Amino acid sequence: MLDQYTGVGVFLAVGALFVAVTLLAGKLLRPHNPYPEKLATYECGEIPVGEGQIKFHIRYYIFSLIFVVFDVETVFLYPWAVVFEEMGLFGFVVMMLFIGTLVEGLVYAWKKGALRWV
């Protein structure tokens, strides 16, 4: 069973190795000479002011939540597509009801102006 995932394993190993080797090579090759001005956060040449971490606008959350909902929908679409031929009209109607319910949420978001970027 594992044989079919050998490629995935090799890919993971090479990917991890690539990052490790690149970072290690950079660490060995580069000069190491830090001083406070160099370590300061770069802000277009100005002296940085305030916190680097800010509180983001709540509006971003709606977009990420809509993404999650339709991501879950995508997961359900895949087994549906596989059995689409056997299920015929019934499967189609069931899936359209499912998607329709979610689209209702999208229409709600749209109508409420949650999708408008300000």
Add this chain to the structure above:
Amino acid sequence: MTVTDWVFLAIALVTLFSAYRVVTTHKIMHAALWLGLTFVGVAGIFLLLGADFLAAAQVLVYVGAITTIIIFGIMLSSVEDLRGESFDNVWKRLSSRLTSSRRGIWPLLAAVGLAAAMVIVVSRGQWPASPHAPALDTPRLLGEALFTRFVIPFEAASIVLLVALIGAIALALKEERTE
């Protein structure tokens, strides 16, 4: 040990280590990223058990979406809430936490309760002696089950998702108005 055992051991170690880092790392953003790695490890375990579709769904939904939601949750929090007090002495922090109810006793009770529930579920469950060795056509099996036996729960899932979506929009718009 067979190759599968070694692979399981490696994946389990990565999963456990990243789960450990989630609760011990000092920066909450790092905790979220470690949580993402934990989810990847769980997907690997699903794959070892022959549940290939579940593994793909795990990566798509948990690594892709749930981690994103958590990171957004961190980004939406105010910086003072995220920083908390400084992390000088682990034992001093532990003792101060255990004496407070909101940050010590209640979370501890919830965690112990959850752990107990998990242990009960695991000990009660009927586990097959070995996972299904032949790779089954899991998406087809799932599709057939979804559109015959579980068609009502499937439609109910869409209602749950709709409730979550509308609830989040209502809350976010309310928050925006008060700002």
